[in-house]
Amino acid sequence: MAIHLIARSAIEGGGKQAYLEAVAREFRPLAEARGQRLVVLGSTIGSTARWPETTEIWQVEDFAALGSLLDGLPCDDSTHSAEARFWRDSFAHRGRGDGRIVVGTSFSPDLDQQLRDGLEARVFGVEELRFFPGRRREALAGLAARAALDRGRGRHLLLAGEVAFTNDLLAAVWAYRDLPSCNAYQAEHAPDPELRAWRTGLRETLASSFEYWVYASRETPFWPRAERDGAAIW
């Protein structure tokens, strides 16, 4: 059961490009050496949420790998490791941040399979779904059904799971081919009777949902292969 870490960082002093490049150049090799895999790295699209901000999504294989990762995470009293140096230096570009641990579900797609299938995306929707406590199974079933509905509508489920340590939150990350795709999805989303019926059917289960969009950096494994030279994000 894959575990995902979603981290958002508030950018300070115009340092978004520098922070994203530092994550790709300095942090990514350290993270990969201990078994973390980069899933998404990019800029939160300010029109949909807080700005300026970056979003990182990482995957570890299982709970044991998560435990090792937590033991190794640097804090302000970590002094010697390369990760501790990155932790300290990164705050030249960022201020406060926020994290989530997401425990994958049985229907959360396999990352490697999606890469083999040739999934390409420049935009990712990071969604948090709040359900009524006690309705977890129904909420998960609802999310699985939504993924099936959206597959033909240009919104592809990249990962889904329960937000760890909560009893009322699910998280889902959706892949969109590009900016026109995610905007077109919104244009068609409200009037689509099938999607409206889906929401109505879950009134006793889902309390609310919130999605924001991330524009990927070229380090993201799903960035179109033919375009390895994506523009720098500022």
Next chain:
Amino acid sequence: MAVYLHEIVDVVPTRAADYLDGIGRHQGEQRRARGEKNTMLGLWMGLAATGPFPVAINLWENRTWQRQAEAMESQFEPRRQNAELKNWWLSNLDLRRGGFDRLIESTDWTADVATLRARGSTARLFVHQIVRTGGDRVDEYLAALGREGVPALEGAGASLVCGYRVCLRDDEALVLVGLHDGAALGRLLAAWHTEDDSRLARWRQREDSWVRHKDTLLLRPRHFLSSPWHD
């Protein structure tokens, strides 16, 4: 039941350790000068994994409401103000930007600082949860947590569970779970997300009766139960 001061502090990035050492030294030396016992439960740094970061958490046992009143007087009452506290407050502005405090009361099943020190602790990683219940149901939740949740969590590897009622409101509790290390937390999480008939699975289902939301921080202690300035 003892009264505690619980603080979530927005530390300046990269300065959490300096902040915690500074407040630990100040509090420890002040208490020692007054001939009082160690009242620090713990000073922690938040990991950049769940919830906002960077944060620091302070938890002080003030024991009684009278002692709590004295602590407030030392900050605000014109004739009781503590000059040393004022000096610390104003000279460490580069270490923290603000925070959010809660006055909390321990449950009857939660050990105080002296008892925890006597027992000793191997916890090096803590799950810190602000638990929101339905209105006026927090006492029911905490009683059930002590009766059913604590044995279930300890059976799944938790080395320490403490529960507190948040004062001045009727729908919040603070729960602190200590674990030996990340591997122990990984095992606890794996058990939590396994659907079987274990005690932990039953507790997971049971807590939905009361719990409406949980905000969680994972903490690493800078000082827990003792420090260079607390005996």
